[in-house]
Structures are given as structure tokens and as C-alpha cells.
Amino acid sequence: MTGMMRIDDRKGNSMIFIGITGGVGAGKSAVLSYLRELDGVRVMLSDxxxxxxxxxxxxxxxxxxxxxxxxxxxxxxxxxxxxxxxxxxxxxxxxxxxxxxxxxxxxxxxxxxxxxxxxxxxxFMLVLEAALLIEEGYGEICDELWYIYASEEVRRKRLKSSRGYSDEKIDSIFASQLKEAEYRRHCKEVIDNDGDIENTIASINKALSKYKE
Known part of the structure; x- marks a missing residue:
């Protein structure tokens, strides 16, 4: 991916443990794919x-x-x-x-x-993605939580296109998940994945920049 961030140094010597969550269709996979390519980063999926x-x-x-x-x-x-x-x-x-x-x-x-x-x-960093990250109390284990944000309109389009979900099924899933305000309340960083991948990468790099010397 273009715009790849180099992680050569970090503040201190402690590993950073990041939890990643967000609603279905938010595009968490794209964020995880980018993080996987960074040196010293390991990604785990709870599923x-x-x-x-x-x-x-x-x-x-x-x-x-x-x-x-x-x-x-x-x-x-x-x-x-x-x-x-x-x-x-x-x-x-x-x-x-x-x-x-x-x-x-x-x-x-x-x-x-x-x-x-x-x-x-x-x-350098361990990353865990989990749908129920907040509900299962991973905020007490992780150094910080990241919320992958995309609007409901964008998420709906993605779910119809990639998974063939009906509006009824999407409505049911949305209703069962946390509301945006709750995600934002628990998560220290918000990664904007509402647009193109370059904007998403810029948002990730900004979140990572505080760990650079």
C-alpha cells in the first residue's frame, strides 16, 4: 500500500497492545491489512x-x-x-x-x-480485532482501543455489494451492535474509513505517530 509508515523507533521499550473494533461493514479488514505490513506488528483476529x-x-x-x-x-x-x-x-x-x-x-x-x-x-505492537471488544472488557487489557468508523450509508453499501445482504438483514445486524456514540466513548482513537484507502491510511498513521520518537 502507498503511504506505508516506517516504524524504526518507539517511545520507551514497552510493546503496545491495541484493540480494534467497529460496526459490521466498517472496513476493519482494510485497516488490519495495512497494519500487518508494518514491521514489528502482529495482528490477531478473535474469530x-x-x-x-x-x-x-x-x-x-x-x-x-x-x-x-x-x-x-x-x-x-x-x-x-x-x-x-x-x-x-x-x-x-x-x-x-x-x-x-x-x-x-x-x-x-x-x-x-x-x-x-x-x-x-x-x-512493537500487537493488534487484536474483536467484534465484542468493548462488551468483553478488553479495554482493561489493551493499552488503547481504536474505533474503525464508517457511516451507516457507506457500511450498508459495502454489505450489499460484498456480502449480498438485504436491507432487512442489515437493519437487524445494526440494531444488535453498539451505537456510534458508545464506540467513541470507549475508544481513544477513531480511524476514519468512510472514504478512500489513502484517507484511511493517513488516519492510521496519525494514530501511530504518537509512538514515534
């Missing part, structure tokens, strides 16, 4: 961590196997049928809470261990 922790043989998997043994969400090889699992948990609040009570603490424990390892390695 990928959760998927790893839910693989057969893990403690997390074994607990879910007991809780959801009677649900039609299992493939022949023992793995979760993820579309079927999504259908179950998003149609039943109690079952979604059961899943979250198992998976979310396991993800947080994984993240805390990853932070310790990253500090030992001397990384």
Missing part, C-alpha cells in the same frame, strides 16, 4: 482464535460437546457444522449465552498468553 479453540480435542471443544450434544450441529468427523451452529445460537439467546460463557473466557486467556509472548519477542 480465528475462537475457531482454533473449538477444534476437536481442546478443552473448549469438550465442554461445548457436552453442552450441545443433542443439537444437530456436528459433522461426521466430529467438527462443528458452523452454519448449523450459527443457526442454533442466533435463534436462541440462552444457547448463545452458553456458547459465549465457554468460548469468550478461553479466547481472553489465549490473548493474555499471546501478549506475554509478544512482549518477550520485543514486538
Amino acid at each position: 480465528e482464535i475462537a475457531h482454533e479453540l473449538m477444534e476437536p480435542g481442546s478443552d473448549c471443544y469438550n465442554r461445548l460437546k457436552e453442552l450441545f450434544a443433542e443439537e444437530p450441529i456436528w459433522l461426521e468427523d466430529g467438527h462443528f457444522d458452523r452454519p448449523a451452529l450459527a443457526g442454533v445460537i442466533f435463534s436462541n439467546d440462552k444457547k448463545r449465552e452458553l456458547l459465549n460463557e465457554v468460548v469468550h473466557p478461553a479466547v481472553k486467556e489465549y490473548v493474555l498468553n499471546a501478549v506475554k509472548e509478544a512482549k518477550k519477542e520485543g514486538l
Whole structure:
């Protein structure tokens, strides 16, 4: 990407742990792609961590196997049928809470261990993206939170174009997520991703600049 920021020095020797969040369609992936290209930066996705922790043989998997043994969400090889699992948990609040009570603490424990390892390695920055970053209390773990902003109009266009979502589905998702004011209240930095990628990169570089000597 053009406009790539060079990170040669940083203030102090402590690793920076950044949490990234924002509404669906805000374009978090574009921000993460840019950050991945920077030297000394590692990006983690909470969804990928959760998927790893839910693989057969893990403690997390074994607990879910007991809780959801009677649900039609299992493939022949023992793995979760993820579309079927999504259908179950998003149609039943109690079952979604059961899943979250198992998976979310396991993800947080994984993240805390990853932070310790990253500090030992001397990384400049560790980045975590999570849809429920604020709700799950990651503000207490991260050095700061970043809110990836895009207007509802832009987000709606993106979701229709990239995922083929209907207005009804988009309205339902928007209603289930935090409002913009709540994101801004919890997040120290706002990355403007409402326009073209160059403006987004400029917004990221501005947020990073305070860590430069």
C-alpha cells in the first residue's frame, strides 16, 4: 500500500497492545491489512482464535460437546457444522449465552498468553480485532482501543455489494451492535474509513505517530 509508515523507533521499550473494533461493514479488514505490513506488528483476529479453540480435542471443544450434544450441529468427523451452529445460537439467546460463557473466557486467556509472548519477542505492537471488544472488557487489557468508523450509508453499501445482504438483514445486524456514540466513548482513537484507502491510511498513521520518537 502507498503511504506505508516506517516504524524504526518507539517511545520507551514497552510493546503496545491495541484493540480494534467497529460496526459490521466498517472496513476493519482494510485497516488490519495495512497494519500487518508494518514491521514489528502482529495482528490477531478473535474469530480465528475462537475457531482454533473449538477444534476437536481442546478443552473448549469438550465442554461445548457436552453442552450441545443433542443439537444437530456436528459433522461426521466430529467438527462443528458452523452454519448449523450459527443457526442454533442466533435463534436462541440462552444457547448463545452458553456458547459465549465457554468460548469468550478461553479466547481472553489465549490473548493474555499471546501478549506475554509478544512482549518477550520485543514486538512493537500487537493488534487484536474483536467484534465484542468493548462488551468483553478488553479495554482493561489493551493499552488503547481504536474505533474503525464508517457511516451507516457507506457500511450498508459495502454489505450489499460484498456480502449480498438485504436491507432487512442489515437493519437487524445494526440494531444488535453498539451505537456510534458508545464506540467513541470507549475508544481513544477513531480511524476514519468512510472514504478512500489513502484517507484511511493517513488516519492510521496519525494514530501511530504518537509512538514515534
